[in-house]
Amino acid sequence: MSTTITTPSVDASCAYCxxxxxxxxxxCVRDCTADCGSPTYFCNYACLSAHIDESDLTAGNVCEWSSD
Structure with a gap:
C-alpha cells in the first residue's frame, strides 16, 4: 500500500471551524485503517481535539495499561 502526499490548496479550510x-x-489527518482515504485538514490541534471530543472518536479505542 502506498500513499501519495500532496500539499493542500492555499484556500483549504479547517474541517472543524x-x-x-x-x-x-x-x-493533516488520515484514517489509514481504511485504505488511507482522503486527508482531513485542521487549522490547529485545538480544532482537532474539539472534533475528536464532539465526534466521540475515543470511545472504544482507549488503550489499557496493566502493571502485571
Missing amino acids: ESRIFDHDPI
Whole structure:
C-alpha cells in the first residue's frame, strides 16, 4: 500500500471551524485503517481535539495499561 502526499490548496479550510488552515498551524489527518482515504485538514490541534471530543472518536479505542 502506498500513499501519495500532496500539499493542500492555499484556500483549504479547517474541517472543524472552516478557517483557512494556512493562517494557523495546520494538521493533516488520515484514517489509514481504511485504505488511507482522503486527508482531513485542521487549522490547529485545538480544532482537532474539539472534533475528536464532539465526534466521540475515543470511545472504544482507549488503550489499557496493566502493571502485571
